[in-house]
Amino acid sequence: MEVGQMQGRLVDYTKSLFMEGFLDGQFLQLQQLQDESNPDFVVEVVSLFFDDSEKLLNDLTMALDQKNVDFKKVDAHVHQLKGSSSSIGAQRVKNACIAFRNFCEEQNIEACLGCLQQVKQEYYLVKNKLETLFRLERQIVAAGGSIPLMEMGF
Amino acid sequence: MAPAGVASGNPAAPRRANEGAPAEEEKGNEFPRVILRNRLTALVVDGSRFCRMVEQGLLQAYGLETQAVDNGMAAVELIASGANFNLIVIDMLLPVLNGLETTRQIRAMGVRCKMLGVTAHFYEGERQAFLAAGVDEFIEKPLTPDILAPILRELDSQ
Numbered sequence: 001m002e003v004g005q006m007q008g009r010l011v012d013y014t015k016s017l018f019m020e021g022f023l024d025g026q027f028l029q030l031q032q033l034q035d036e037s038n039p040d041f042v043v044e045v046v047s048l049f050f051d052d053s054e055k056l057l058n059d060l061t062m063a064l065d066q067k068n069v070d071f072k073k074v075d076a077h078v079h080q081l082k083g084s085s086s087s088i089g090a091q092r093v094k095n096a097c098i099a100f101r102n103f104c105e106e107q108n109i110e111a112c113l114g115c116l117q118q119v120k121q122e123y124y125l126v127k128n129k130l131e132t133l134f135r136l137e138r139q140i141v142a143a144g145g146s147i148p149l150m151e152m153g154f
Numbered sequence: 155m156a157p158a159g160v161a162s163g164n165p166a167a168p169r170r171a172n173e174g175a176p177a178e179e180e181k182g183n184e185f186p187r188v189i190l191r192n193r194l195t196a197l198v199v200d201g202s203r204f205c206r207m208v209e210q211g212l213l214q215a216y217g218l219e220t221q222a223v224d225n226g227m228a229a230v231e232l233i234a235s236g237a238n239f240n241l242i243v244i245d246m247l248l249p250v251l252n253g254l255e256t257t258r259q260i261r262a263m264g265v266r267c268k269m270l271g272v273t274a275h276f277y278e279g280e281r282q283a284f285l286a287a288g289v290d291e292f293i294e295k296p297l298t299p300d301i302l303a304p305i306l307r308e309l310d311s312q
Contacts, residue, residue, distance in 0.1 A: 026296050033211045041211055048204040079247065080202065083274025087208050087296040101275065 003145035010136045014150055017133070022126050027089030028150055046130055049088045053123055056081045060116055064109070074112065075104040081119070092122040186303035190217050190310050196241040198222040199229040199256065200272075201249045209243055209297050216299075216306055226251030230259045239267055240309050243297065246273040246284060254287040261288035268309060272297060 001009075017023045034041040056077050063074045082097035100115035137147050196218045198209045206222040213220045218241070223229050226248040233239075242260070246253035257269060271289035273280060281292045293301055 026298070029298060030208065030211070033215045038211070038214075045204065045207050045211065048207055052202060052204045076247065079274045083245075083295045084202060084204050086274070086294075087205055089296075098275075 003140060003143050006136065006140045006143060007145055007148050010133070010140060011148055011150070013133060013136060017129055021091050022129050024089045024091040026086065030089065031150065043134060046088065046134075049084055049090070050127060052084050053081060053093075056084075057116075057120055057123065060119075064112055064116060069107075069109060069112075071104050071107050075101060078104060078119075085123075090123075090126045093119060093126055096122045186299050188216055188303050188306045188310070190306065192310050193219065194240045194306065194309055195219045195221075195238070196243060197229065197232070197237075197239045199224075199226065199242065199244040199248060199253070201225060201245065201247065205245065205295070212297060212299065212302060213241075213243075216302065218306075225249040226253060226256030229256050230263075233260050233263060233265060241305065242267060242269045244269060244271055244289065246271060246280065254283060257284070257287040257289055268305060270297075270305065 030045060031042055060074060060077045060081075063070060063077065078097050078100045082094055082101070085091075085093035085097060096115065096119040100112065100119060103111040103115055140147060194217070196213045198206050198213070198220060200206045200209065200222070201224055203224070206224065210220045210222055221232070221237070221239075223232060227250040229242070229244070230251065244253050244257060248256060251259075253271065257271070260269070269289040271284040271292040272295050273284075273292070274295050276294040284292045291305075
């Protein structure tokens with residue numbers, strides 16, 4: 001596959017992530033922070049997001065598994081996850097966190113467990129999508145191409 | 155609408171819309187431009203390494219010199235040691251010393267710089283409390299160019 005085709009495929013794939021709500025405008029802003037002085041910013045920041053999130057999901061699983069659930073603790077973890085998912089532009093994860101917090105307030109364990117499942121699902125989906133995105137980018141660079149700049153007006 | 159800058163033959167993979175253009179060119183059509191005349195410094199106070207990286211990245215993109223600490227007590231100690239900043243971006247939820255108390259202590263030292271309180275989730279009660287503790291503005295994450303640009307223009311003009 002030649003570079004132009006690969007770039008086209010990347011553009012289409014990226015657009016689909018926005019259309020399907022996996023990513024929002026915040027992700028585009030992060031991409032715009034990347035330049036020659038900071039060439040791996042997006043990959044680094046996303047990889048920190050993955051580390052952060054997986055730790056939070058583990059903490060949440062443990063916190064909800066306790067005999068006496070400490071909802072304040074659960075809420076604090078969800079709060080963190082909401083902050084980082086909105087800062088990376090992972091829209092669906094963020095929205096799942098918003099729903100989760102409502103059930104924390106109600107101290108509804110069953111609903112919280114359901115929300116945790118939902119958040120995990122959305123997280124692993126977006127993780128998979130981003131890893132694919134980066135793989136497509138690496139292929140283009142390896143073939144000697146440059147990454148097309150996404151614009152908001154699509 | 156086709157994206158701009160679909161050029162080939164550049165192995166460094168920068169994300170430029172128009173390569174070879176003068177340095178004053180905008181980084182992208184969504185980035186509000188602020189060309190600073192003064193040297194501005196910022197402190198980021200956030201327990202999450204990810205959030206510190208994102209916020210510092212944004213501030214540095216606008217040309218600020220930044221430092222970051224990962225808890226409230228470290229922020230108080232840094233300021234107490236004489237470090238000066240034009241802007242402090244401080245998360246409400248912090249380890250060791252929380253955002254509210256950290257803000258109060260910083261203000262109590264006579265520090266008058268711009269303080270921007272951030273939180274992952276916005277509750278009106280929290281906003282009032284954070285403002286009362288001494289932040290000038292309070293926003294929900296993420297910190298974006300739209301929020302930052304007017305603040306930077308204001309600081310640069312002082």
